[in-house]
Amino acid sequence: xxxxxxxxxxxxxxxxxxxxxxxxxxxxxxxxxxxxxxxxxxxxxxxxxxxxxxxxxxxxxxxxxxxxxxxxxxxxxxxxxxxxxxxxxxxxxxxxxxxxxxxxxxxxxxxxxxxxxxxxxxxxxxxxxxxxxxxxxxxxxxxxxxxxxxxxxxxxxxxxxxxxxxxxxxxxxxxxxxxxxxxxxxxxxxxxxxxxxxxxxxxxxxxxxxxxxxxxxxxxxxxxxxxxxxxxxxxxxxxxxxxxxxxxxxxxxxxxxxxxxxxx
Amino acid sequence: xxxxxxxxxxxxxxxxxxxxxxxxxxxxxxxxxxxxxxxxxxxxxxxxxxxxxxxxxxxxxxxxxxxxxxxxxxxxxxxxxxxxxxxxxxxxxxxxxxxxxxxxxxxxxxxxxxxxxxxxxxxxxxxxxxxxxxxxxxxxxxxxxxxxxxxxxxxxxxxxxxxxxxxxxxxxxxxxxxxxxxxxxxxxxxxxxxxxxxxxxxxxxxxxxxxxxxxxxxxxxxxxxxxxxxxxxxxxxxxxxxxxxxxxxxxxxxxxxxx
Amino acid sequence: xxxxxxxxxxxxxxxxxxxxxxxxxxxxxxxxxxxxxxxxxxxxxxxxxxxxxxxxxxxxxxxxxxxxxxxxxxxxxxxxxxxxxxxxxxxxxxxxxxxxxxxxxxxxxxxxxxxxxxxxxxxxxxxxxxxxxxxxxxxxxxxxxxxxxxxxxxxxxxxxxxxxxxxxxxxxxxxxxxxxxxxxxxxxxxxxxxxxxxxxxxxxxxxxxxxxxxxxxxxxxxxxxxxxxxxxxxxxxxxxxxxxxxxxxxxxxxxxxxxxxxxxxxxxxxxxxxxx
Numbered sequence: 001x002x003x004x005x006x007x008x009x010x011x012x013x014x015x016x017x018x019x020x021x022x023x024x025x026x027x028x029x030x031x032x033x034x035x036x037x038x039x040x041x042x043x044x045x046x047x048x049x050x051x052x053x054x055x056x057x058x059x060x061x062x063x064x065x066x067x068x069x070x071x072x073x074x075x076x077x078x079x080x081x082x083x084x085x086x087x088x089x090x091x092x093x094x095x096x097x098x099x100x101x102x103x104x105x106x107x108x109x110x111x112x113x114x115x116x117x118x119x120x121x122x123x124x125x126x127x128x129x130x131x132x133x134x135x136x137x138x139x140x141x142x143x144x145x146x147x148x149x150x151x152x153x154x155x156x157x158x159x160x161x162x163x164x165x166x167x168x169x170x171x172x173x174x175x176x177x178x179x180x181x182x183x184x185x186x187x188x189x190x191x192x193x194x195x196x197x198x199x200x201x202x203x204x205x206x207x208x209x210x211x212x213x214x215x216x217x218x219x220x221x222x223x224x225x226x227x228x229x230x231x232x233x234x235x236x237x238x239x240x241x242x243x244x245x246x247x248x249x250x251x252x253x254x255x256x257x258x259x260x261x262x263x264x
Numbered sequence: 265x266x267x268x269x270x271x272x273x274x275x276x277x278x279x280x281x282x283x284x285x286x287x288x289x290x291x292x293x294x295x296x297x298x299x300x301x302x303x304x305x306x307x308x309x310x311x312x313x314x315x316x317x318x319x320x321x322x323x324x325x326x327x328x329x330x331x332x333x334x335x336x337x338x339x340x341x342x343x344x345x346x347x348x349x350x351x352x353x354x355x356x357x358x359x360x361x362x363x364x365x366x367x368x369x370x371x372x373x374x375x376x377x378x379x380x381x382x383x384x385x386x387x388x389x390x391x392x393x394x395x396x397x398x399x400x401x402x403x404x405x406x407x408x409x410x411x412x413x414x415x416x417x418x419x420x421x422x423x424x425x426x427x428x429x430x431x432x433x434x435x436x437x438x439x440x441x442x443x444x445x446x447x448x449x450x451x452x453x454x455x456x457x458x459x460x461x462x463x464x465x466x467x468x469x470x471x472x473x474x475x476x477x478x479x480x481x482x483x484x485x486x487x488x489x490x491x492x493x494x495x496x497x498x499x500x501x502x503x504x505x506x507x508x509x510x511x512x513x514x515x516x517x518x519x520x521x522x523x
Numbered sequence: 524x525x526x527x528x529x530x531x532x533x534x535x536x537x538x539x540x541x542x543x544x545x546x547x548x549x550x551x552x553x554x555x556x557x558x559x560x561x562x563x564x565x566x567x568x569x570x571x572x573x574x575x576x577x578x579x580x581x582x583x584x585x586x587x588x589x590x591x592x593x594x595x596x597x598x599x600x601x602x603x604x605x606x607x608x609x610x611x612x613x614x615x616x617x618x619x620x621x622x623x624x625x626x627x628x629x630x631x632x633x634x635x636x637x638x639x640x641x642x643x644x645x646x647x648x649x650x651x652x653x654x655x656x657x658x659x660x661x662x663x664x665x666x667x668x669x670x671x672x673x674x675x676x677x678x679x680x681x682x683x684x685x686x687x688x689x690x691x692x693x694x695x696x697x698x699x700x701x702x703x704x705x706x707x708x709x710x711x712x713x714x715x716x717x718x719x720x721x722x723x724x725x726x727x728x729x730x731x732x733x734x735x736x737x738x739x740x741x742x743x744x745x746x747x748x749x750x751x752x753x754x755x756x757x758x759x760x761x762x763x764x765x766x767x768x769x770x771x772x773x774x775x776x777x778x779x780x781x782x783x784x785x786x787x788x789x790x791x792x793x794x795x796x797x798x799x
Contacts, residue, residue, distance in 0.1 A: 105280030117505040124486030170609040226384035249376035
């Protein structure tokens with residue numbers, strides 16, 4: 001009894017709100033206040049900084065109209081296909097390069113140095129190949145996400161503990177079983193990480209291509225809002241887009257975090 | 265005997281690289297054949313020989329050098345801003361732990377958002393000018409610089425911090441003599457990543473808003489339907505970015521203190 | 524005691540292994556021949572660098588280039604053989620699979636149905652004493668428990684010969700003794716033919732019917748010692764007088780080899796020194 005009493009005395013009572021939360025709320029409120037002040041000050045060109053109310057109204061407007069969801073679906077499908085083709089190709093190329101030292105020496109430098117080059121500049125070519133429809137956006141997204149996935153799977157293959165490969169061989173696993181039951185599960189972290197990077201660049205590739213030339217998709221809506229100078233709508237779309245993409249990224253990361261197990 | 269062994273070793277060293285180069289050459293050769301025999305439409309894919317032929321024309325007629333300079337200046341301006349604001353941001357966030365706890369996840373989240381999609385907004389604010397492009401390159405590349413700076417400073421080995429304490433260093437001495445030098449390698453990595461992101465976004469925005477240096481060149485040639493020229497310009501931009509990337513790597517390795 | 528080759532379930536015949544290194548070829552295994560009889564527990568013991576792990580890889584079929592032949596139940600092996608089940612020295616459980624799924628792994632490879640293989644895996648999990656841990660991941664287990672998972676996984680493939688390479692090397696002494704008991708108990712229960720590679724004399728004497736002592740580089744067969752201790756055995760036998768005599772006898776053999784190994788390594792270091 002005395003022990004418990006002493007313990008409670010030592011422990012500092014937890015504040016109702018953590019200081020971090022308090023600071024976060026304060027920062028957000030300050031930013032919003034500055035924003036609102038700027039929008040009413042008239043110092044900036046009309047509508048560059050619309051009032052919070054106007055932005056809020058635009059967000060509601062956006063989310064209550066079916067048109068937005070249709071375009072969101074188009075963009076999501078384009079990104080999905082890009083990830084499927086580019087990411088799938090990246091995984092295959094990564095496994096081959098990671099398993100074969102010779103091929104890795106021959107081709108990995110190209111992947112490594114071509115990876116961080118701007119991909120949007122290929123868009124004119126993609127239009128010539130695939131037309132102005134969603135296909136050219138998928139192609140650009142595919143090209144964008146192939147590199148990070150391939151590079152991270154190559155590195156992942158090399159980091160597989162060789163003992164696990166020997167176990168598989170000792171049980172006479174065939175090549176298909178080696179890939180599906182040893183390589184892929186052993187590389188789940190690098191693969192998920194690659195897919196996360198790939199998702200990010202595929203999204204950017206698809207959206208930028210849509211802003212350049214298209215008649216549907218989120219990128220198209222953004223550039224449309226720009227052309228009619230509907231700033232609140234543009235802010236609303238950027239906010240929703242950022243929330244969605246940050247959420248998708250966190251979701252993929254969470255999936256990869258399952259059964260994270262320490263290894264001695 | 266040993267000379268022979270050496271010779272064999274050097275051949276084995278070059279074989280993979282030769283295979284890589286050989287594959288690229290074979291690819292161009294096959295494309296050339298396919299286009300020349302009409303199996304691939306030459307109005308979609310110009311023959312590689314024609315692309316190589318138009319290199320000179322593009323370089324001279326399209327003022328590639330001045331465009332390259334323009335893109336480079338935009339990039340370096342963004343780079344200076346990145347270094348100043350990114351490193352300072354990281355240092356400040358590391359100095360005030362509460363601020364770091366509050367904001368680090370926000371910065372990390374921004375790193376995964378398609379920031380470059382804000383370019384129409386910047387177009388409204390800055391107009392079709394170099395500043396739209398520079399600001400886009402700067403903002404899109406800012407998160408990694410901040411994050412790497414924080415990672416570098418907070419990753420300083422505990423024993424080094426204790427060495428500083430044992431000499432009774434003041435907080436500012438502790439920062440300038442211990443923490444900052446220890447964080448430099450990571451900060452360099454952050455700046456290098458930032459410059460690469462900046463280049464990617466700057467060329468991209470140039471292309472998208474049809475203004476400025478190398479990105480606009482590609483847009484221009486594509487709109488004029490100068491097929492071979494477009495391909496040549498794309499090759500040129502890829503070459504420039506690869507060189508930029510290599511030079512940054514070299515500089516980083518050269519600046520990085522041995523540890 | 525009949526020593527006819529016909530009786531042997533595993534027969535290694537004139538095994539030679541050479542490695543090319545920067546300083547020229549090294550003979551790792553030099554003309555090693557031996558038999559393993561059905562139900563027998565044979566240990567191969569030798570100092571570090573005697574090529575016993577190389578021998579393990581040859582018999583397991585994981586090493587491609589060697590001279591000589593290995594026969595298992597009358598078949599010459601050419602790659603991993605289904606009659607041989609290997610337990611490795613290193614931590615080798617799959618961290619992404621539960622204990623049950625780890626143990627069921629070899630059954631899954633043969634295409635056995637899910638219900639059946641889980642049933643069978645449970646049996647072997649119980650045998651190594653991990654009942655109640657079926658749904659844990661290896662990361663949640665201790666090193667000794669993980670090594671038991673590896674053992675159960677290999678047993679689940681029902682090999683004719685259990686081939687183990689220092690399976691207890693990474694464990695502390697107490698765990699090693701207790702795990703040795705477990706292995707002995709299972710081996711006696713299943714009448715499991717076992718080939719154990721080890722450098723631990725106590726472990727070898729405690730478990731084996733015969734011990735094959737190898738020389739330091741090049742690895743040759745120095746002597747084969749019959750261990751005539753009563754069965755069933757447990758780790759308690761470690762205290763007996765007969766046990767002590769066997770240990771002393773084998774140590775006398777090994778000591779010579781181990782010190783020769785040490786001398787050669789020291790000489791090697793001395794030769795290298797001026798350049799370094």
